[in-house]
Amino acid sequence: MQYRRFGRTNLKISVLTFGAMRIPFGDLSPEERKRAEENAFLTMKRALEVGVNHFETARGYGNSEHLIGMWLPHLPVRREELIITTKIAPTQSADEMRRYIDESCQRMGITYIDNLDIHGINTYELLELSVRKGGCLDGIRQAMKEGIVRHLGFSTHAPLEVILDTMRTGEFESVNLHYYYFNQRNYPAIRLAEELDMGVLIISPTDKGGQLHIAPEKLRQVTAPYTPIEINQRFLLSDPAVTTLTVGAGKPEEWDAHLRMADRVEPLTPEEQAILQRMDMTMKQALGDTYCSYCFECLPCPEDIHIPEVLRLRNMAKAFDMVEFGKFRYNLFGNGGHWFPGVQADACTDCGDCLPRCPLKLNIPALLRETHEMLTGAPVKRLWR
Ligand code: SF4
Numbered sequence: 033m034q035y036r037r038f039g040r041t042n043l044k045i046s047v048l049t050f051g052a053m054r055i056p057f058g059d060l061s062p063e064e065r066k067r068a069e070e071n072a073f074l075t076m077k078r079a080l081e082v083g084v085n086h087f088e089t090a091r092g093y094g095n096s097e098h099l100i101g102m103w104l105p106h107l108p109v110r111r112e113e114l115i116i117t118t119k120i121a122p123t124q125s126a127d128e129m130r131r132y133i134d135e136s137c138q139r140m141g142i143t144y145i146d147n148l149d150i151h152g153i154n155t156y157e158l159l160e161l162s163v164r165k166g167g168c169l170d171g172i173r174q175a176m177k178e179g180i181v182r183h184l185g186f187s188t189h190a191p192l193e194v195i196l197d198t199m200r201t202g203e204f205e206s207v208n209l210h211y212y213y214f215n216q217r218n219y220p221a222i223r224l225a226e227e228l229d230m231g232v233l234i235i236s237p238t239d240k241g242g243q244l245h246i247a248p249e250k251l252r253q254v255t256a257p258y259t260p261i262e263i264n265q266r267f268l269l270s271d272p273a274v275t276t277l278t279v280g281a282g283k284p285e286e287w288d289a290h291l292r293m294a295d296r297v298e299p300l301t302p303e304e305q306a307i308l309q310r311m312d313m314t315m316k317q318a319l320g321d322t323y324c325s326y327c328f329e330c331l332p333c334p335e336d337i338h339i340p341e342v343l344r345l346r347n348m349a350k351a352f353d354m355v356e357f358g359k360f361r362y363n364l365f366g367n368g369g370h371w372f373p374g375v376q377a378d379a380c381t382d383c384g385d386c387l388p389r390c391p392l393k394l395n396i397p398a399l400l401r402e403t404h405e406m407l408t409g410a411p412v413k414r415l416w417r
């Protein structure tokens with residue numbers, strides 16, 4: 033396992049982070065509960081065995097904080113050797129935030145949080161709520177003065193402009209965001225993080241980056257001899273500005289697929305560059321003159337269709353048979369709130385507003401209709417808010 037400096041926090045973090053969003057559970061029988069609790073323990077223990085020193089959770093992840101607190105005293109690690117990030121959504125007042133920080137500490141049985149993220153600065157309104165005078169930031173700063181919170185970052189699913197403006201406030205030492213081979217929209221945020229000396233945590237690159245653990249054969253053939261997980265990991269960790277990747281392991285054995293590349297942080301080899309070029313070429317050849325470059329020039333759509341995201345899912349489904357991933361994301365439209373904005377593509381009225389803005393002159397309404405037919409299904413709800 034390699035370790036990297038987490039920006040100006042100076043924390044030395046393993047390049048893989050245990051993302052604790054998948055260990056919580058709901059109502060279970062006593063026996064099932066016992067098994068789920070043991071599974072959480074074994075998953076965390078395995079993380080430590082493979083060299084992970086960073087656990088990342090959130091107030092909003094069900095009983096995740098509680099499970100960490102339950103097992104921390106039994107894990108083979110001293111508190112000071114473990115870096116814990118938790119995330120709390122912006123609150124209306126400093127007092128409320130302060131109360132939530134104390135509650136997180138109590139649930140995890142810890143006296144300090146190494147790194148607190150304001151969770152989900154996804155819009156300018158939430159940015160304003162997060163940093164306004166007398167608001168939740170004051171509660172965090174007070175907790176920092178008292179040594180209860182050591183470092184402050186933010187997590188985001190926001191449009192790029194909101195992310196960059198949040199980073200430029202200078203209030204945050206790290207950013208927790210989406211960025212993968214299959215979604216490079218936030219590349220400028222990675223570069224800005226480097227310039228501002230901020231840590232960069234990538235949200236779940238395996239699952240959100242394309243459900244790469246269940247990648248279709250077509251994708252696996254193109255990335256061979258690497259697995260899709262491995263080449264995505266190399267794509268990310270060959271960039272020195274990327275500190276760590278969240279692995280949302282739900283079982284101990286789920287670490288295995290990530291380990292071969294956990295020691296590899298050097299620049300891409302010629303072989304790896306060739307694989308990534310092959311992926312680019314396969315995508316462009318498969319899509320031909322319907323390839324969407326995810327440039328965002330077509331927005332805004334008066335019907336609130338997130339055209340680039342719909343067509344990104346189409347790109348992946350058409351080029352690499354990633355239809356299941358497409359369905360998983362597409363059916364969040366209309367249910368994801370500010371975490372996943374936009375509605376399904378059948379809301380298109382053919383108004384034509386987007387057409388002159390597309391530099392590739394795509395027939396956007398026709399592509400949207402085709403994508404809707406291919407991907408629509410039962411609504412999907414986000415796992416956690
Ligand atoms: S044509 Fe459809 S997708 Fe384009 S702006 Fe109008 S409603 Fe939105």
Ligand code: SF4
Binds near residue numbers: 325327331339392
């Ligand atoms: S403007 Fe065209 S190429 Fe760019 S994201 Fe929109 S549809 Fe895709």
